[in-house]
Amino acid sequence: METGFTKWIIVITVVLCCLLELIDTSIVNVALTQMMGNLSATQQEVSWVIASYGIANVIVIPMTGFLAEQFGRRNYYFVSVIIFTLASMACGQSTNIWELVAFRFIQGIGGGALMATSQAILIDTFPPKQLALGQALFGMGVIIGPTIGPTLGGYIVDNYTWPWIFYVNVPVGILAAIFTMLFIRDPERIKNAIPRPLRQIDWAGIVLLIAGVGALQLVLEQGESEDWFESAYILSFSALAVVGVVGFIWRELTADQPIVDLRVLTKSRNLSIGAFLSFVLGFGLFASVFVFPIFCQRILGFTAAQTGYLLLPGALLSGFMMPVIGKAIQGGVPQKYMLPAGFAIFFFFSYWMSTRISPLAGESDFFWPLMLRGLGLSLLFLPITTMSLSGLSGKDAGQAAGLTGMIRQLGGSFGVALVGTYIERSSYQNRTALLPNISLYDPETQQRLQGLTNSFLARGASLVQAQQQAYAALEGALLRQTALITYSQTFLLIGVFFLLCLPLILLIKRARPGAKVDLNAAH
Structure with a gap:
């Protein structure tokens, strides 16, 4: 030490x-x-x-x-x-x-x-x-x-x-x-430790891990741009992912010296629950970081640097809170009580963001919601990690740490993929829903078009150009309103996902008094 x-x-x-x-x-x-x-x-x-x-x-x-x-x-x-x-x-x-x-x-x-x-x-x-x-x-x-x-x-x-x-x-x-x-x-x-001879290494497990998990990550990263299962390329890698992941699970559960010992999941109910909660944490962490910059830059016109500066205070708050929460756990505060607070705070962050999205939103509108996000994430990460590894020791703790890390990363990939697809599909649906409100036979629409046409005429455009620009401006307003509705729904959806995971906390087994987490072998 x-x-x-x-x-x-x-x-x-x-x-x-x-x-x-x-x-x-x-x-x-x-x-x-x-x-x-x-x-x-x-x-x-x-x-x-x-x-x-x-x-x-x-x-x-x-x-x-x-x-x-x-x-x-x-x-x-x-x-x-x-x-x-x-x-x-x-x-x-x-x-x-x-x-x-x-x-x-x-x-x-x-x-x-x-x-x-x-x-x-x-x-x-x-x-x-x-x-x-x-x-x-x-x-x-x-x-x-x-x-x-x-x-x-x-x-x-x-x-x-x-x-x-x-x-x-x-x-x-x-x-x-x-x-x-x-x-x-x-x-x-x-x-x-004595290194394993080459012949005793779980080569089949390594190959199946690379094929299954690698193909799954590729599908999640590239699926949206390839229109998901409309693409033969994505279908092929999806099939490889299914075969590889199923084969990997079977191999690691039956091998004498597996490359990743999945049997550790059966030794601790808290680890099994913690693995899923790690997925949820990755989902929320990466999905929120993915959707917020896109909204700010595409809809509000912020620069990349402006968007980054908005995210920074909440991230620093998370960093500041980590040692504080670590001390609280060390002092005996049960993780089971911290997790509901973290999930609830993240839901309120998402709900708050969904209400702040508007054409007139500025940097000040997002400061406190993003600070709330930072607090929520800090109340989730450490309790989930320590709860998952409690009661494990030696190699089991090392395998558990690797598994939860991989699952958290996959949760982030699923979050980005699902949110990206939801934004694309919902944008189309919301645009379709708004279109009936715009009719060339509607007096308000005609008045709006006439006002836009006059505005462009005053700037020196010909009548034909002014009319074309007026229609384009009306289409732009429609797309902007569609985007605002879509991003508001997206934040709310992320929050609801966290809220639905709250009942899982009831399954967590309270650690015995004096029980310690042996993480000295965690890799």
């Missing part, structure tokens, strides 16, 4: 690495347009910049426990930092879109390991009585990273060029690699 200066150097190193990994899940979103122009890529091609990173992440995260034991955790972490750093540099140097996609995939392989292994290192750095504090520091990265990604990305894109969203990782990565070799040590259990 490290103390003093060494302890806090380790904390700074792993929290920064965790932040970098999660920032990179969302930082590129605001740079896609610039990438398209610079790399002569289509919108469909540039979407792979996001998809490739997510696919690599979700494949690597559940395998980190095995890989850390096989090669030593410090060695694995060091190599992952190097991979992430070199891939970041290569991403910035890319000369075409497919080079960038390939390097983003490699970056995702290194990044997935950073997030999962950082949690284990933090836990080993703190004594058992401070485990909740270690988890809280890890949670700061998980919650803050995806939220400040658009802020940092917007600033860089507005002031520099898109390669710098990758170059900023390099100095931090070099420093983290040096500190890893100097200060991070393997716990005794991993030092004494």
Whole structure:
């Protein structure tokens, strides 16, 4: 157990690495347009910049426990930092879109390991009585990273060029690699672990994990742009995902030495419930970060930087609250009482946002709802994580940590995919519902068109041009009203989803007095 200066150097190193990994899940979103122009890529091609990173992440995260034991955790972490750093540099140097996609995939392989292994290192750095504090520091990265990604990305894109969203990782990565070799040590259990011979490694499980979970992530990332199951390409990968995931589950439940021990889910009811709640948390975290910037930039005309600055205070509040909640759990406050508050607060955030959406909305209208979001997320992450891992020890805790991390990531992918599809489909339905209110035979519509025509005539347009511009302006007003209704419904839908999950908390088993969470093996 490290103390003093060494302890806090380790904390700074792993929290920064965790932040970098999660920032990179969302930082590129605001740079896609610039990438398209610079790399002569289509919108469909540039979407792979996001998809490739997510696919690599979700494949690597559940395998980190095995890989850390096989090669030593410090060695694995060091190599992952190097991979992430070199891939970041290569991403910035890319000369075409497919080079960038390939390097983003490699970056995702290194990044997935950073997030999962950082949690284990933090836990080993703190004594058992401070485990909740270690988890809280890890949670700061998980919650803050995806939220400040658009802020940092917007600033860089507005002031520099898109390669710098990758170059900023390099100095931090070099420093983290040096500190890893100097200060991070393997716990005794991993030092004494005997690596599995190649013939005893669960190669079938690895292949099925890559095929099943990788294909599922690809379908979620690309389904909306490909019109879902209207595409043979999406249908093929959906079939592969079903076969791969079912085969993976069967293999891991029957193998003597599985790559991911799914049997741990049967050992703890709280872990099974916590895994689903982790999915819900990922859904809310990533879906809200996805939909809010789109609304602000497309409908209200905010810049990427403006949107990012709006999200920043709530993210900082989450970071501030994490240690506070960690202390409360450490002091004996049951997670079962915190979770209903977190779910209820997130519902009120969503409901509040749905009422604030209007054509005249400004930055001040969203400040307090987003602060409420930050508070709600902080009340969910740490209680879910500690509750899920309570009562587990050794390898079981490591497997559980990897599983919940993967499920949280998949929850985010499902959230983005479902919300994106809902916005697209609802926009069409809402436009259709509003159309009967606009008729050329309606006196109010005729009066509106005449007023618009006169306005354009006064600006020097011919009569024909003025009439065409008047119809276009009326269509624009219709689309804007449609969008406002759709985004309001979307926020409300996210809130209702959280509200419906509240009854699950009744199934949580109260930990025995004095029971501790052994996370020393969590990877």
